[in-house]
Amino acid sequence: MKNIVIIGAGGFGREVKVLVDDINKIRSTYNFLGFYDDGIEKGTLVNGYKVLGGISDLNKLSSSTYVAIAIGAPETKQKIIDQLKNVNVKFPTLIHPSVICSDDFVSIGKGCIICAGTVLTCNIEIQDFVILNLMCTVGHDTIIKHYSSAMPSVNISGEVIIHQGVYIGTGAKIINQLEIGRNAVVGAGAVVSKSLPSNCTAVGIPAKIIKQN
Numbered sequence: 001m002k003n004i005v006i007i008g009a010g011g012f013g014r015e016v017k018v019l020v021d022d023i024n025k026i027r028s029t030y031n032f033l034g035f036y037d038d039g040i041e042k043g044t045l046v047n048g049y050k051v052l053g054g055i056s057d058l059n060k061l062s063s064s065t066y067v068a069i070a071i072g073a074p075e076t077k078q079k080i081i082d083q084l085k086n087v088n089v090k091f092p093t094l095i096h097p098s099v100i101c102s103d104d105f106v107s108i109g110k111g112c113i114i115c116a117g118t119v120l121t122c123n124i125e126i127q128d129f130v131i132l133n134l135m136c137t138v139g140h141d142t143i144i145k146h147y148s149s150a151m152p153s154v155n156i157s158g159e160v161i162i163h164q165g166v167y168i169g170t171g172a173k174i175i176n177q178l179e180i181g182r183n184a185v186v187g188a189g190a191v192v193s194k195s196l197p198s199n200c201t202a203v204g205i206p207a208k209i210i211k212q213n
Helices: 011-026 074-083
Strands: 002-007 032-036 065-069 106-108 123-128 202-203 207-210
Touching: 002 011, 011 202, 065 207, 074 202
Parallel strands: 002 032, 002 065, 106 123
Antiparallel strands: 202 207
């Protein structure tokens, strides 16, 4: 059994704990120790497990520990990763047992969280620290780069490039053969029918840019 903790004791952190439990139902893999969260007092119980401290406490760990980062916001997620300097910290990729993922040229990096009901077809590259929340779909020949996050029920069609640090809101759809620029935000329920530049926020059907971030 591998010791594992979760950064983030909010709603998504609790859902990731359930994901870990579901992995263990198939094969005993992880020993869950508790949460780390800079915004919650150390010792607070969250669903029966203690908040063990913040990022500074993780950097003091003296034994090998797997750390899942349950933070949806790409910028915050990247900042936390940059703060973790402890060589004892390891980043697991957590894939729910119900995920449908072909064996045909799908690569998934470290530190990813792929939630229940998600479907990955073929010829897909998912880089490090990507989150695919509940019931997402990713089509053929798609690349999702580091730190990006897709919220529940996001549909990404084939031949799409999602650049680093993109946040895609719940229920958004991205049409095939598009690029979403670095650090872009796609609003919930948006339908993206044209490529989006970096550092923008786009909402609506079809998605239109409403601001530069």
